[in-house]
Amino acid sequence: MATMQDVARHAGVSLSTVSYALSGARPIGTETRARVMAAIEELGFERNAAARSLAARRSHVLALVLPTVAGGLSGTLGEFAQGASQTAREAGYHLVIWPFDREEHAEVRDLVRQGQADGVLVMEVSLHDERIDALLASKVPFTMIGRTAELDGRSWVDIDFERTLTDAVDHLADLGHTTIAFVNHSQRSLDTGYGPTVRARDAFHAAAVARGLHATDVTSDESPLAGRLATGAILDERPDTTAFVTMNETATFGVTQALRDRGLRVPDDVSVLAVVTSPEVGAMYNPPLTTMRAPGRELGRRSVEELLAALEGTTVREAPRLVTCVLSPGASTGSAPRR
Amino acid sequence: MATMQDVARHAGVSLSTVSYALSGARPIGTETRARVMAAIEELGFERNAAARSLAARRSHVLALVLPTVAGGLSGTLGEFAQGASQTAREAGYHLVIWPFDREEHAEVRDLVRQGQADGVLVMEVSLHDERIDALLASKVPFTMIGRTAELDGRSWVDIDFERTLTDAVDHLADLGHTTIAFVNHSQRSLDTGYGPTVRARDAFHAAAVARGLHATDVTSDESPLAGRLATGAILDERPDTTAFVTMNETATFGVTQALRDRGLRVPDDVSVLAVVTSPEVGAMYNPPLTTMRAPGRELGRRSVEELLAALEGTTVREAPRLVTCVLSPGASTGSAPRR
Structure with missing residues (x-):
């Protein structure tokens, strides 16, 4: 029996595009939709089987892992969460927040294995971060907001x-x-x-x-x-x-x-x-x-795009992964005083 | 075959106590543990079946539903999340945060039905709140942080x-x-x-x-x-x-x-x-x-206690459910100026 992967390959689109076409979770172009539907027809693919296999494989939840929320979240982090949330929603995913201490990386891994999330965004990354080592070892898909010193094969976005x-x-x-x-x-x-x-x-x-x-x-x-x-x-x-x-x-x-x-x-x-x-x-x-x-909102958007690409084995179009902070004039800087 | 409910009834303890005794997720008293083990023995209850039924029924996740995170979270909300998180952890649960708009109550219901959480804490409650009506209609266990005008049979905690x-x-x-x-x-x-x-x-x-x-x-x-x-x-x-x-x-x-x-x-x-x-x-x-x-931390703790009691059909010991704010002297209030 044809799988969703077969449909995606046949139609020349990503797996998620097939998923959107079936679920209606995200609007897709008329032409793309027609290609997907044609592939489904040709391959004799059953829609309900697809929905079932999708449900079994995927929670359609992405988790943002924060080391602590005790002091509240800054406005920047709030904008980040908002940008990430919106981008996730547009792709048919829900963003949730997991407040776990740095030591609790086993809990993060276990929740992903339980099917509580398909992948995680990790914030407040240190140059040498044992949470990242643990995620790599347990093969949990992740994107770092921030960067470890070692970047080989890791998915990340960061402020420049x-x-x-x-x-x-x-x-x-x-x-x-x-x-x-x-x-x-x-x-x-x-x-x-x-x-x-x-x-x-x-x-x-x-x-x-x-x-x-x-x-x-x-x-x-x-x-x-x-x-x-x-x-x-x-x-x-x-x-x-x-x-x-x-x-x-x-x-x-x-x-x-x-x-x-x-x-x-x-x-x-x-x-x-x-x-x-x-x-x-x-x-x-x-x-x-x-x-x-x-650039909270922008980082939120890009981090979810990176994570979705990691989940689907594709790469994102937009590079570089560094986003800079732009000057917003106030009234607290001026010419140096004369001596 | 005996169920966990049978064991709980026979031992005269709550369902969660049986769960803790089996999972070790939370320390329980020696005498209680002995009663649970005796009941398991007598009823010929199988531990693995219990673990399976537990896994099927329960995610051991509690979700804090926030209407928006765009502006960040205040320190008070951070303390609330920390207090709730710690109390959940002590009871063998994980607290996660779900940032959903007020209109997205169907998403909350669906995630609970998917087994993404056993119950939810709802923040920023209005006097007439359609999210609460929706949760009641779909029988999702919840506790309000804040109060609707109507309180009959609803679980809540609030600032006084x-x-x-x-x-x-x-x-x-x-x-x-x-x-x-x-x-x-x-x-x-x-x-x-x-x-x-x-x-x-x-x-x-x-x-x-x-x-x-x-x-x-x-x-x-x-x-x-x-x-x-x-x-x-x-x-x-x-x-x-x-x-x-x-x-x-x-x-x-x-x-x-x-x-x-x-x-x-x-x-x-x-x-x-x-x-x-x-x-x-x-x-x-x-x-x-x-x-x-x-009183962020205190409200967080009490709200989780209320929700766990709602999940287990028991009542909490501690009343009332209103917590007041206590004066913390600074230097911005003083005697009224003389005219």
Whole structure:
């Protein structure tokens, strides 16, 4: 008896296109639909058998694995989930969220084996991530949001931290700043090799060197108080610092508090540029922050496209897999003050 | 052949206790375990058959249904998910999150019927909520976080908005404030009968009347700009307002901006009390806000206990199902200014 694979091959379309044609889960072109129907006719393929085999093989659920939700989800992550959810829906899939600690990779594997999901999106990937090793070993289809150091044969999408930090430094250098500082994620995230923290720090310094700037970086826990202390430490060490790049949404509240405490005006005395965040978060400040917007929705869409391609053994059309953050002007960056 | 139900009845324990005894998913007392094993022996019950029937009947997954994740999840919701997740895990269940629009209740029903979850927690419940009607009609076990107007036979837990707003008004009245305002969620949420918005507004006014205060309320979209405009409107209408209660995390950023714009100092000229939020969000302000902490973790725990009881046809020990928000002192409320 003909299988859905036979129909797909005969019609010259992907397996999922056959599935859409049968389920109506996603609109497909009239011409494509006609080809699929012709193949079904010619091969004597039975629709109900197809539906059964599909149901047996596939949950049509994709799971987004998050290491923790205890602190809530940022707006960026929300946009990511929304973009992923919508793309999944258009392909006849449901996106669900699995909040599992890093140590619980066996639970992820078991749920996939139980048929609770066809594949997973893994967030907050470290350069060496044992969850990824476990998924590879158990042959669970996955796409990383972020990148391990080793990429061979792995499916991934990521923010282009190198490009984003280079653009941030260029923005400040163009405004005449010569001494700048970077407030990064936590020391712990650096120590555990969390990709964004490591890549952003390295790119910040490389860009500063390229523009001949003095540059300092500091790590900060995700709290306003930690951001306040980190900013104070930088200003004690380099009182001539006139611009801050921050990549830590919660700590940035403390950065502006520390500046105000010292009587420094934004942007007259010191510029603040918040990266990998959103203008909506920037609007919580007075004056509103200049930001570089994290491409949450776009990453969500691409990650699901990558995962569906991995599930179906095809490749996605759209390359590259790196998406950059684009500058969104606020009122917190300006020309370097005259000495 | 004996079933697990027979074993449970014979041993005088719940079905889930038999399940835990067999699976080891949750530690149970030595004496209870001995009773279960004795019943299994006496009834000639086969363990593997039990495991099979269990696998067929139960996914051991509980799903938290959220209407949207586009704006991210607040810290409170994160704490809720964490509390629910931990309680589920202790009972041998996994908590997953299903981001579905209000209109997609058929998807929720279908996923439960597919065996993707044994029961669901439904968030952001309206007074008249068609998702709840659909779940009742399709006999999907559920617990509401929040309450429909009709409660008969429904499982629920909720924040005690009446008590919380009464305590908020009392706090300000005790500080000598006589003209107060309430910045609520959006007009849309009021129009669609979203429980928290309606209950909080009514309780705010009732408490103000009880203390003989002048009280105004205003709705605001969830943005700093909307909060700024709402605050301006109140101050134009009642310039003698000396205290604001806010229940809208994002708009509250705009409330403090509007006060600063008008040269009003917090708390010397105007007090701000943010309710159903957290001291962590309060710390993003300078001075840090006095808050009434949303009991996220506690609600998460109780909601899973309610749902497990609903699944097993038992009742939970702990009543009442209302949890209040407790005052967490910051530096944004103080004595009413002298005229």
